[in-house]
Amino acid sequence: MLLNLKKEQREHLQLLHQRSPDDIVELCKSAFEYLSYGPNIPRYQQLATKYVSNPEEVQHAIEALIALLIDATKANASEIDLKQLQQEEGYNDNIIEVLTQFVHSKHHFIEGSIKSANIRAYRLVNIEWRLEVRIATRSLLRQNSIRVTMKLFLHTEPKNENRDLLEVGEQQAIHPDERRNRKDLLVQTDLSSLVYIIQVLENALYESKSRRIRNIVSAIH
Template identity: 80%
Template sequence: MLFSLKKNQREHLHLLHQRSAQDVVELCKSSFEYLNYGPNVQRYQQLANKYSTDVSTVQHAVEALIALLIDATKANATEIDLQRLTQEEGYSEDIVEVLTQFVHSKRNFVEGSIKSANIRAYRLINIEWRLEVRLATRSLLNQNSLRVTMKLYLHTEPKNENRDLLETGEQQPIHADEKRNRKDIIVQTDLNSLVHMIQVLENALDESKSRRVRNIVSAIH
């Protein structure tokens, strides 16, 4: 299956024309580290100083190499396909060899990541909660204990019942053949733990809006 570079990828990979094969090896390593740990701005600054360019140019090149790796994996590109593409882009033979080796050596990692991303994880489709307050007991008259009890309705597939719940405010009956995709969990927590849970979810939401996550999700899908 043939594939080609997008216009912005071609522009961002222009840095490779100006660098040696060893420099391209460094960029490929930075690309793989990006997939594992996220962007390393300090490392990009070091490379930018070495290449006499700016940080954004280095980071764009790294992201373009990630896109090349994922696109080549999705297209099941052969060594001949990669050599054809990179030669058409005008890279030297040494750089063509580096890019070809980079894609083939990391193919299994990308394939595994794509398969993991396609696992049907549970999604929250509804939640019920109540607040319980204990003001005192026989042994401690000045006690003030707060608990939040939540019932989480989870499903492995997007369901039309989401819209029904918003319209009717009632939980719709679940067919027997859907129970295997459904899980209901009751959770009880104190306010401090609840605040921590909310903070973790907000951080995850912020991370999902980052350039790194958007680029990876866009490439996978």
């Protein structure tokens, strides 16, 4: 079995050469912290000073370690498989020993994360909305109540043909298999809550474009 590491990732792992076992352990810990909390630039600057390198090279090496960890977990790599990496890249026994411990100790965590990422979650394929405003009632003449009602059309398979499902008339039956993959939600909220929802979604969208998320998604898929 060959670990499916990209050429660029193998080049970034060259930082491991000539490093002591303690340094490798330090890099592996930083890689796991990267997965849990995101990149720690000040920490990489400290390591760069120690390794006579630069922070970007340290971060690239840590990201390559993450790719190695995920790829080895997906392939259920054994110690023999990692020994093959030693032959290909010329790592000494100390480096392979630490990498083997790193892969095996984090195996269940990565495996669980991969399974969670592969859950067939519902995806938004269409939305209908309506704005409702109440300007007065018999008990309160100067009332101003604004509500936004939204109907969300969700589906587990984001294919182009799903749009046809949304255009099905009331008289036309939907196949049971298609109905199981489809879910419609009716949601009503006020303006302040709607603004908060939009902010949360925008933050999530911004985070999804970060290097950390792109590297994790690329390694998983």
